[in-house]
Amino acid sequence: MLDRDISRRRFLTGSALVAGGAFGVPLLGACDASSGGDSSGDGKTVTLTVMYKNNELTKEHIADFEAKHPGIKISFIEYDETRLNAMLASNEPPDFVRAPAVGSAASNAQGLTTALDPYLDKSTVLKKDNLMAVNESFRWDGTRTGQGPYYGITKDWSQDATLWYNRALFEQAKIPPLSTTEPISYDELLEIAKKLTKKSGGKTQVYGLGVEWAWGLSSPIFMMILQQGGQVYNADLTETDMTTPEARRAIQWYVDFGQAGVGPTTLDPAPDGADLSLFLAKRMAITQDGYWYGGNFVKESEEIKNSVAMAPAPVMGDKRISPTYVGWGAMIPAKARHKDEAWKLMEYFMAGPPSEERAGSGWGLPGLKSQLSLLPQDLPYQKQAYQTTQAELPHVAQLPDSPYITGGGWLPVLDKHITRAIKKEITVDAAGKAITDEINKLLKQGKDQIG
Amino acid sequence: MEAERAGRGRRRWSRYPSRTFYLFVSPWVLGFALLTALPLGYALLVSFTNFNGRNSRWRWVGLRNYTELVRDADVIASLVRTLAYTAITVPLMVGGGLGLAVLLNRRLKAVGLFRTIFFLPSVVPVVAMAIMWKLIFNRDAGILNAILERVSVGPTAWLVDPNAFYALIILTLWGLGGGMVIMLAALQGVPAELEEAAVVDGASRWHVFRHVTVPMISPVIFFQVVTGIIASFQIVIQPLLLAESNQVGSVALVPQSTHLYMVQVYEEFFNNNRYGYGSAMLWVFFVVILAITLVVLRSSRLWVHYQVDSEGER
Incomplete structure (x- = not known):
């Protein structure tokens, strides 16, 4: 009975309509998302999409940042390179992303990152002359690293061959x-x-x-x-x-x-x-x-x-x-929607309480010269490592980075x-x-x- | 009264057969469209580009990815290894599953316990299983070498070439309990009167098995062969997890002997960011698997027997 009622042609036509509907709905949804604001109903709160590791940018950091910046809410995504690639490719990137200094040339050369110099020039907490040399690897002048604008800031790093x-x-x-x-x-x-x-x-x-x-x-x-x-x-x-x-x-x-x-x-x-x-x-x-x-x-x-x-x-x-082999930090994608707010998070994360916590923990050297004195020296091995680091720092160098x-x-x-x-x-x-x-x-x- | 109400309900459904049909098939059609057809079509489009996975400034490269991969020695070598792996594991999996099923298709004490024991490994998640075997295979601290030492066999580096290939086969065979359960179900569906008739005619147990049982369960064996071939071709998680991983990224240093086709695809996507090339590799692989499956399908006329009812329908 059913065979007579539904021809192959009708089935395929019906299926195509169903499938078309299935494709159409998300596309329409996407249109809506791209046109809409991601701010809340009051029009004042900005939702910042942040992709980082949750043991580095913790819930406590986020709560503290939001308390200090009432107009900014953070939507957190756990760092996932594949997801990041998809977001970048679809021109819907997060506003603030975990990124390495050594290895940043590829993103910079592809125009995927925001030059931070205008922000650095105005900032009262992140100053170029206070940045450790590792941040040079985040610079790109269109042909090589170490020159040109900064495209990221390092949160912590090490001279990895020690x-x-x-x-x-x-x-x-x-x-x-x-x-x-x-x-x-x-x-x-x-x-x-x-x-x-x-x-x-x-x-x-x-x-x-x-x-x-x-x-x-x-x-x-x-x-x-x-x-x-x-x-x-x-x-x-x-x-x-x-x-x-x-x-x-x-x-x-x-x-x-x-x-x-x-x-x-x-x-x-x-x-x-x-x-x-x-x-x-x-x-x-x-x-x-x-x-x-x-x-x-x-x-x-x-x-x-x-x-x-x-x-x-x-x-x-x-x-x-x-040299350092990596130097993890953060960048603001070129297509980020809320760059000013992302910069506020950059200042908080790289120069505020989280950075002081990191420096004091001994899990890497700070990205700022002013925080070197915070490195732990409570235990004998920490004192010794501090001495070695002091002797090693003058020999820091940049590794070549091809995009x-x-x-x-x-x-x-x-x-x-x-x-x-x-x-x-x-x-x-x-x-x-x-x-x-x-x-x-x-x-x-x-x-x-x-x- | 109840029957009348139920009859009315049936009539409401049967009044709109086409709508009813579409309603019931729509979940599958939606799932197929979104999760199969769309990614397949997208991968086909990407295979004609130089897309690197993150930059929207890709461009068309025509058939270049396809012409390159047929000349790529690494791709050819990985395909040959995959064929060898499939040729070894599928017969062992199907034969092993059938052998276990025959052993456990008897009236034994605690047969249920034995069936559970053999089936259990196949329900262990593949990641847990691979990590467990990686520990077992460890040269210095693994239990396998500890046992071998008891019989005066020196420590073996199981996870490096060429032993890594055998380690992968052992890991694969660990999950043959899944096939055993399907075979067991098939064996229990063989009509006892057919086997009894053969015995009455003087057939030995081997002859009964060879000429009655196996032909009766041949459609299930065929199913196992086809799904086994497809699964073996697509294996990727196990070689990656058995390999030395850098933990901080997607790179795994997979030994050459377990560097199978899908591992090569994984490397092109995630190490080299060559999404276009990787997609072309996947499409070529799809065609290869399809062709091999068709060959097996054709061969089934020679060895797969279907029961025919009195009206001549299967």
């Missing part, structure tokens, strides 16, 4: 502790790591050195190249050359590190992909992490607190530089070819050539996307 080590494991291996102010060379570091490593029956009891392999290989390799006086990219950031003597030496070091088996690599992965659990379990003697790492030890046992110490970033070559590729693009390529070289499937020279070819292909594609 070392944390367990003095008790050094004593056991009869190795003198590292200098708190003078760097050792990468070659010396590898030799020390070999002495600290303990293996038995095909298992590793103690790793000599962790380099946070899974977190990234590009930044430390860039640093090694810069320390030798080399360059990572060409002038317009569209090509790289990983076959130069400087790049080759850097890759060689990672291959030696992997072949020595002194720390986790892709061929010997850390159980949870990070060094911390091994370091706290006294199964890793040295780990390469920034000042922020000290925040992990505050609630640990007295034994750990009394054993840990910080040392400067190692060097490869004559130039002592100690045409991300750290996420570099990592699998470096990992793949360095791992092959560790396994002796290819030579270091061949790895350098393969990395160069693949990264240049990605850079070309990135250039094509951005134009």
Whole structure:
């Protein structure tokens, strides 16, 4: 009966109408949303859409900010890169977004961010001359970072190539502790790591050195190249050359590190992909992490607190530089609707109570020079880390940042070819050539996307 | 009175058969349109662009993404690995599920308990399962190596090449209880009189199974094969979770042996921000899966048997 009443044509026509209706309703809804105000009925309260991490911009911070700014309400979205991309692509971005300083070139080059100089020039709490050097990575002049307007402000950061080590494991291996102010060379570091490593029956009891392999290989390799006086990219950031003597030496070091088996690599992965659990379990003697790492030890046992110490970033070559690999902060998207209100949140978050809280916690260095004195020095290891940081800060430097590729693009390529070289499937020279070819292909594609 | 009222209710529905039909199918049509047809169409459009996922200033690139991917050695290699993974896991999953079902289709003491035990792993969320296996496979602290050491086998690095591939297969097989339940239901639907008739005719237990039971449940086996192939082709979460992850982003350092096609797609989308290229890869994959499914469908004429009633209808 039903077969006779409903022909295929009628079914398809009906379905098309239903589907059309289904598409049409959200589109109409979208029209409504874009035309409407996101202020409340009284026309005075502005709703600021904020995308951040809720353990960094907390409920308490939001309540405090709203109390101090009665005309602004915050609609909070947990930071999610995929969602952020979708919001940016649809020209409906949040008003205030978590963003890294190193890696900001891509957003800046695509015109997705707001130049903050007009706000900085007028601000009474965020002054350009009070910004730590890390904020230079948020600058973009249309061709490279470090010059031109600021497109973001860093909330906290670290010189990420510094070392944390367990003095008790050094004593056991009869190795003198590292200098708190003078760097050792990468070659010396590898030799020390070999002495600290303990293996038995095909298992590793103690790793000599962790380099946070899974977190990234590009930044430390860039640093090694810069320390030798080399360059990572060409002038317009569209090509790289990983076959130069400087790049080759850097890759060689990672291959030696992997072949020595002194720390986790892709061929010997850390159980949870990070060094911390091994370091706290006294199964890793040295780990390469920034000042922020000290925040992990505050609630640990007295034994750990009394054993840990910080040392400067190692060097490869004559130039002592100690950069940040990321430097998380915030930016205001170019298409944000409430930029003035977003700037008020920027001032509150970067210079107000949350920033003082952060600096005092020891989870990273502050983005403002004036807050350096707030760094914790209550515990012996905190005092020592403060001294090391004071000695390290003059050597801060910027890593190169091409808008045409991300750290996420570099990592699998470096990992793949360095791992092959560790396994002796290819030579270091061949790895350098393969990395160069693949990264240049990605850079070309990135250039094509951005134009 | 009640029957009269119910009759009137039925008449109201049957008076407008087409409206009734649309009313009942509309949830599915809506769901299909919004959650399947729209994303598919959108991905097809994106596959002809250089869209990077965040910038609205994309442009059309025609067939460039498609021509590039057929020459992309990484894409071809990942497709070959995926085919190998499917060729190994689908027979093991279907055969293993059938074997377990046969074992548990008997009048045993506590058979319900055994069925539950075998079925339970398949209801564990895939993320929890992968993390659990990652701990089991850990070289230095994993329980698998601890057990192997007891029988004098040295520690094995399960999560690196080439062992990572076998580890992934073990993890996949852990969930074969789901297939077992479907097979069990099929076995219990086989008419006992057919098997008894074969026994009366002198058939051995193997012959009964081979020539009566298997043909009777062949439509269910066919279903398992088709859904198994599709699921195996689309696997992505497990290799990503077994791999070393950087925790702070979307990048996972997946070993080459488990770098399957969908992992490659994931990398293009989220590491390289190549949404256009990734979408083209997905469409090509869709066609590949469709073609393989059609081949299996065609082959079903040779080995799938449907029951035919007295009027010759299935």
